[in-house]
Amino acid sequence: MNNNKPSGIVLIEQPGAPDVLKYQNLTLQHPGPDEVLIAQKAIGVNFLDIFFRNGTFPMSQYPAPIGFEASGIIEAIGTNVSGFTVGDRVAYYASIGAYAEKRVINTNEIFKLPEDISNEQAAAVMIKGLTAHMLIKQSHKVKSGQVVLIHAMTGGVGTLLSQWGRALGATVIGTVGSAAKKDLAVKRGFNQVIDLGSEDFVALVNQYTNGKGVDVVYDGTGKTTFEKSLTVVKDGGSAVLYGWPSGMPDVDNKLMLQRKIKFAHDALNDYPLYQDKSGKGMPEIFSLLRNGVFEPEQSFIYSLTEAATAHADMESRKTTGSIILKPD
Template sequence: MNHQKSTGIVRIEKPGPPEVLKYETVDLPDVKVNEVLINQKAIGLNFLDIMFRDGRFSMDAYPATLGLEAAGVIEAIGTGVTDFAIGDRVAYYGTSGAYTEFKIINSEDIFKLFDDISFDQAAATMIKGLTAHMLIKESYQVKAGDFVLVQAATGGVGSLLSAWARSLGAKVIGTVGSPGKKQLAASRGLDYVIDLQNEDLSERVASITNGKRVDVVYDSIGRETFNQFVKVVRKGGTIVSFGAATGWPEPDRHMMEERGVRYVQGILNNYAGYQNKKSDAVIEVLEKVSEGILQVEPTIYSLSDAALAHADLESRKTTGSIILKS
């Protein structure tokens, strides 16, 4: 039985700039065995989406629908679904095609939301929170007393990563690209903030750490800034690359070997906590939201304005997480 005749959806016909994202209305297929229909209340936007949109990551076929996470309410269930009922509040991550008002999805790919987690909070924190989980627990194990440098500290991942590291007793130094973002980072309780537009990175890190430099740098920018951040890591320290906003890093191997700096690539798709959707990782992320450690006040765009949201994220106009809503 067809429970919903049509849905608003954002698709691309081919890779390209934000303008390739087109909002249209399509007919929905029937809900099949083991599937559910979700009325999506909040859809997460991640930098990963930009990389799928511009062709850095390939889609299986076109036209393609982007998006990897959302939260909403079950409106219909197919035969064979026993763990969920109509009206359940649910969420999912890591399943493509989230940029749609209504989504048909296998019930194995969803989970019930905690009562005290809003749809907006879930859509804004699952993938970014799992990224922070990977960086803090696996790429480098953050300890109390560590000096941790987080690039783009007011961004979606940067905000959560900074808060989580601080909760573990680390001393967090955040870098930002403007005075306005420095003020925002400071208002969120960041220990130290460096405005790269107006302050010298090496001098400020030396001053903050009394010349010791930092134990770990979390780099999300990539090629443009990578090697200057290697210079502020202590001997035997770690630099973790988990993003490539300006292209993948080209490490100065000689400088890193000379100082014994460990280089780690944090790749979410290879992380067991992300791949195994029944793992404790996402539960731990949502628990941190419930406890108030991970706080999100997402910027909201209309689903039909997905192209504008992409353009604003790409040009670094936004701070924190972004979600799309119908």
């Protein structure tokens, strides 16, 4: 292969709306020592990417790379590479610059994909699966018999959280943003689903729990839901905030102290399994896929050249489950 031919990449031109994502071509060098060249097959899109694009998490300079996870096939290797060879299927997460057709990357940042996990499955569940792992194992350890409230339960993380919580024996109550998403959640077997567009979630949660409240709320939405959610958390329960696309809520620490509510605001970037790029956290995530605990909806697939559209659709809540970019 000619490694000097142009390769497509999406860069953030400057912080802003989705249209600041620009597709362009650049020339890749042959991989250096301890590096490989990957022809990427599936690229995961996460809400985290939006925070980098819109400037919530500013980059040191622009144009800037974007995206943190992808899977693909090794096309070339540099010197000193051991354990990997041309033709290997590999994946990575926590490595910025994933929105690209091809990529040169250090072997410390990749791991081999099991034969029975497809490129699309890997891109759909790596970061979202690790986020769910952090939330359900660290932020609040979900146990059988507990009652769990999950906002945006048909989103990428919400889908996995809901399914995993149910498998652990918890009663799952979820909220969604439309009647269509409620129908989707009900089809997945969840019977206590609340449409925030037309229903009062506080009243319905109290109805579902006979006024006893929930053991934990998982909130990846922020200001529009978090403060009301505290009213339905049991004294001694947990309030977990892991995203705030609707704005950062006002956190009433005094109230939570009085009611002994544990507030968790864990960051994936600080989670040891995310920091470890060797794929150490993946066997459990992939096992949940194999065993049918995780049943991700068919991913929304966009061309890499349509990254801006994918971001716009995700922000406007047009999508459910996972979003994947594919090079043409």
